[in-house]
Amino acid sequence: MKLGGAAALKFFARPETDRAGLLIHGSDAMRVALRRQEVIAALIGPEGEAEMRLTRMSGGDLRKDPALVSDALRAQGFFPGARVAFVEEAGDGIAPVLKNALADWTPGDAMLIVTAGTLTKASALKKAFEDHPNAYAVAIYDDPPGREEIEATLSKAGITQVPGEAMTDLLALARELDPGDFRQTVEKLALYKFGDTTPVTPADIAAVAPATIEAAVDDVLNAAAEARTAEIGPLMRRLEGQGVAPVTLCIGATRHFRALHAAAAAPGGAAEGIARLRPPIFGPRRDRMLRQAQGWGMHRLEQALGLLTDTDLQLRSSSRAPAMAVMERALIRLAMLGRR
Structure with a gap:
């Protein structure tokens, strides 16, 4: 049968x-x-x-x-x-x-x-x-798990209190991860909430969701997007000491500002655009990127992407300019552009 x-x-x-x-x-x-x-x-x-x-x-x-x-x-x-x-x-x-x-x-x-x-x-x-x-x-089809299946997975892990916004984030996460990774994330969430009787929040999910950008890189990108120019230099020294390549930083910055541009250009507004981003963004990071997208606006974000494209071409060219200095200057210019 x-x-x-x-x-x-x-x-x-x-x-x-x-x-x-x-x-x-x-x-x-x-x-x-x-x-x-x-x-x-x-x-x-x-x-x-x-x-x-x-x-x-x-x-x-x-x-x-x-x-x-x-x-x-x-x-x-x-x-x-x-x-x-x-x-x-x-x-x-x-x-x-x-x-x-x-x-x-x-x-x-x-x-x-x-x-x-x-x-x-x-x-x-x-x-x-x-x-x-x-x-x-x-x-067994490749369709993402539905709400009933996710609730069963949560129940098996001992998680019973998942209100609306947190469940929406889990549904989005289930669409992006393969079943094994999603199950591991739920188990990680259960450990994270062990002994905590409060309902699961979007911040809890953000804490256990697989990261798309390394935290240290994220810090310097947020500094540039939020016009905190004075913080860029020290953060760049730390990244350089960790061995992060300038091209990697440029790719991360382009991805970040492209996501902001997609959100700002969404017909339903930046909030709807952020909700549609793939992979999905959760908790405080989602709120932060929403503020950034609203603060920059679509047209200035287009200018930012143009600046990053020029920087990427320079980093990959035969220029003798120090690559990390080129990238640091680009991030400072972005911060100054965002301050206008």
């Missing part, structure tokens, strides 16, 4: 132990693996593999010895509890073997869990599970 949507999510979290088998297939191997890990953990628990209630096989193993899967389904261990026979990297070549294993399955046997890549509509492997009355086939 086919399974999808909320019913699939429910099965992954609380699988029915009397099912004969489950096929999880999709083009994104990480998404498939995460779902497989989730359902197996829900079936056999954290000690299941140590108690030898999980048997692992690959599609290649079954091509060499088809009897392996039948033996795994019927094998009885020393420990009580649900058992799983797991076949990874399956394909249509072993579909007859798995179809026969499902046909011979009886109550008390292990559940057969199979993972595969992209399968066509005519796939023999997919049909073997879809046509079986007591087995499921679940297709």
Whole structure:
């Protein structure tokens, strides 16, 4: 039988132990693996593999010895509890073997869990599970997780208080990160909020979200964007001591001012433009960039981008001028432009 949507999510979290088998297939191997890990953990628990209630096989193993899967389904261990026979990297070549294993399955046997890549509509492997009355086939698509799925991930991590604005930031973050990175971010958020009973805030999410620009580089870019000319020199000395290349600074500055320009030029205003930036920006950094975009305006930001383009060309040319000095002068000119 086919399974999808909320019913699939429910099965992954609380699988029915009397099912004969489950096929999880999709083009994104990480998404498939995460779902497989989730359902197996829900079936056999954290000690299941140590108690030898999980048997692992690959599609290649079954091509060499088809009897392996039948033996795994019927094998009885020393420990009580649900058992799983797991076949990874399956394909249509072993579909007859798995179809026969499902046909011979009886109550008390292990559940057969199979993972595969992209399968066509005519796939023999997919049909073997879809046509079986007591087995499921679940297709995993590359769509970003929805609100219900994110809430389930948060609940599993022990996070229950996520009000509107913070949830909006998490939804945006889930669209940009792959599932594994998003799950790690949620786990990091749970550790960050450990012992704190207050609701999650956008600032909390900003603190654990993967950074797009290094903090030290961010400092000097903010100094230039906020016309704090006197701070640029000391910050540049620190970056130079850390080995940051002038071209890297120029690329970071161009990215920063391009994001400000995109926000300032948005038809719905700078706030809407900031909300549409990709990758998304969270918490205090989002508010800061909004103030910068509103303070500069679209036309002055166009001038800033022109100045940065000229600086980039000079840094990449055969000029003998000290590169870090060229970049420092450009940032000071930006600060003076922003002060007008």
